Amino acid sequence: MNSTEIxxxxxxxxxxxLDLPDLRLTAExxxxxxxxxxxxxxxxxxGAIEKHYKLKFALGELQDLNNVGDxxxxxxxxxxx
Amino acid sequence: xxDYSWQDLSVGLGATFEVLITAQMLDDFAxxxxxxxxxHMDQAFAQAAGFPGRVVFGMLTTSFYSRLIGMYLxxxxxxxxxxxxxxxxxxxxxxxxxxxxxxxxxxxxxxQIEVKARVVNQNGKIISKATLLAGxxxx
Numbered sequence: 001m002n003s004t005e006i007x008x009x010x011x012x013x014x015x016x017x018l019d020l021p022d023l024r025l026t027a028e029x030x031x032x033x034x035x036x037x038x039x040x041x042x043x044x045x046x047g048a049i050e051k052h053y054k055l056k057f058a059l060g061e062l063q064d065l066n067n068v069g070d071x072x073x074x075x076x077x078x079x080x081x
Numbered sequence: 082x083x084d085y086s087w088q089d090l091s092v093g094l095g096a097t098f099e100v101l102i103t104a105q106m107l108d109d110f111a112x113x114x115x116x117x118x119x120x121h122m123d124q125a126f127a128q129a130a131g132f133p134g135r136v137v138f139g140m141l142t143t144s145f146y147s148r149l150i151g152m153y154l155x156x157x158x159x160x161x162x163x164x165x166x167x168x169x170x171x172x173x174x175x176x177x178x179x180x181x182x183x184x185x186x187x188x189x190x191x192x193q194i195e196v197k198a199r200v201v202n203q204n205g206k207i208i209s210k211a212t213l214l215a216g217x218x219x220x
Contacts, residue, residue, distance in 0.1 A: 047188040059190045
C-alpha cells in the first residue's frame with residue numbers, strides 16, 4: 001500500500017473518532033488544522049489505528065510524527081516490518 | 082480500591098461488583114442532576130406508562146461504570162477518558178445489578194485501556210452495555 005491508500009483508509013477512522021463526517025485528510029493535515037483533534041482524541045485515534053492495522057506503536061515513533069502523511073508512512077513501515 | 086500498575090494489566094483482566102437499587106438512589110440522582118421526570122419519580126405515572134414501577138434512570142445505572150474504572154479496573158490510578166453506552170432494558174427499584182468489565186485492548190504508547198462492560202440484573206437481563214476508555218496515571 002502507498003501513502004495515498006493508507007490516508008484513504010485513515011479517513012473514516014478519523015471521521016468517526018473526531019465525529020467529523022465531512023473531514024478530508026491530506027498528507028499535510030496536522031492536529032491544529034482539525035477541530036477537536038486534541039490530546040485525548042489523539043490517544044483514541046492511535047488506539048483505533050492500532051486495532052485497524054493490528055499493530056502497536058511505540059511512544060517514540062508517535063512523537064516523531066508531524067502530520068497525517070508521516071503517520072501513513074509509519075504505518076507502511078510497520079506493516080512491512 | 083484496586084491499585085493496578087500498567088505492568089499488572091492485560092487483555093482479559095476483569096472485575097465485577099453488585100449494586101442493590103433503592104428508591105433513595107433515584108431520589109438522590111434526581112436531586113443531583115435536576116432530572117425530575119415523572120417516569121423516574123412518580124410510581125403511578127410510571128405504571129400508567131406500562132412499567133411495573135419507577136424506572137431507574139439510565140444514567141444512574143451507567144454511573145456505575147465510573148465506579149468500575151475508578152475503584153476496580155484499574156482503580157486508584159485511573160482517569161476515565163470516555164464512555165460509549167447503550168441502554169438495553171430498564172432497571173427497577175429492588176433490582177440487584179451486577180456491574181462487570183473486562184480489558185479488551187491496551188494502548189501501550191499512551192497507557193490507555195479499553196474495557197468492555199455491562200450491567201446485568203438478577204434475572205440475567207442486560208440493562209446496559211458500554212465501551213469504556215481510561216488512562217493510567219503515573220507508573
